Amino acid sequence: MNTPQHKIGTGFGARTTAAEVLRGIDLTGKLVILTGGYSGIGIEATRALAGAGAHVVVPARRPEQARSALEGIANVEVDELDLADLDSVRAFAERFLASGRSIDMIIDNAGVMACPETRVGPGWEAQFATNHLGHFALVNRLWPAVASGARVVSVSSGGHRRSPIRWDDIHFERDYDKWEAYGQAKTANVLFAVELDRLARESGVRAFALHPGGILTPLQRHLPKEEMVAFGWIDEEGNPVNDSFKTPEQGASTEVWAATSPQLDGAGGVYCEDCDIAERNDDPQVGGGVRDYAVDPEQASRLWKLSAALTGVNAFPAVS
Numbered sequence: 001m002n003t004p005q006h007k008i009g010t011g012f013g014a015r016t017t018a019a020e021v022l023r024g025i026d027l028t029g030k031l032v033i034l035t036g037g038y039s040g041i042g043i044e045a046t047r048a049l050a051g052a053g054a055h056v057v058v059p060a061r062r063p064e065q066a067r068s069a070l071e072g073i074a075n076v077e078v079d080e081l082d083l084a085d086l087d088s089v090r091a092f093a094e095r096f097l098a099s100g101r102s103i104d105m106i107i108d109n110a111g112v113m114a115c116p117e118t119r120v121g122p123g124w125e126a127q128f129a130t131n132h133l134g135h136f137a138l139v140n141r142l143w144p145a146v147a148s149g150a151r152v153v154s155v156s157s158g159g160h161r162r163s164p165i166r167w168d169d170i171h172f173e174r175d176y177d178k179w180e181a182y183g184q185a186k187t188a189n190v191l192f193a194v195e196l197d198r199l200a201r202e203s204g205v206r207a208f209a210l211h212p213g214g215i216l217t218p219l220q221r222h223l224p225k226e227e228m229v230a231f232g233w234i235d236e237e238g239n240p241v242n243d244s245f246k247t248p249e250q251g252a253s254t255e256v257w258a259a260t261s262p263q264l265d266g267a268g269g270v271y272c273e274d275c276d277i278a279e280r281n282d283d284p285q286v287g288g289g290v291r292d293y294a295v296d297p298e299q300a301s302r303l304w305k306l307s308a309a310l311t312g313v314n315a316f317p318a319v320s
Contacts, residue, residue, distance in 0.1 A: 012275030018048035018252040028053035036110025038066035044252035050075040083134025093141035108135040132188035143315035148204035156189035195300035197269030206268030208258040
């Protein structure tokens, strides 16, 4: 049965930190793969999960930088992975599978936002390729190691409201718009969780997507200061002026909650925000919630089939 896309009243909220959602939860013996776990909200998720006893594997495009950033945090391991390069994804997965270990959580946290028009691989739009296709290939390649009872968490964004999947021009071969491309990639992150949950639940694996909230992190690296000033995010000196922004510790909380909380036992395939399941919301004048197109099971199945064809990877060929 599908999990209703409705709040469940968790007692947490927008200002809850990752450490707070883990209070009383012992993750000793659990293994987590957390992409981008050395920067922004990712390093705070790594810190919290490792602090609760989990062993956290952090695949990183810049492994030496990751090791430096994570120095002093116990229970952490770094390996090399470039999500925009499917050969790199395959190589990482093969190294991990060769270790013989099982996976209890995968958190697809890494991403790129609003970058200039960039092509990777066979001409794919970089945001869709990195944020969605790279993670799609990673999870499917790691599937033999995913344990029953595991959770896969896809870090999306409220930015998914900027665009549904552009089925007629998915790689923006015409009229590239960096924000629409970001929106499409974040919609893909939600649809991935919807379909993975459908395919994997019989194996005891559940999937979730989420909006972490607005947080000023290196994710904004491609945005000029003038644009962020115009948005009302920062002042001319670069200081935050919008009190709705979360701290990185608060921004990491929903992905950690989705990956670990007993409040979600038996649930899956839903979009979360502020450490709760979100409501559906198709009103462009009202913030928050998830667009209907992002949790539509038919679009989720269609995107899965397209992604499998593009990447050449599908752990569920008999049922997808």
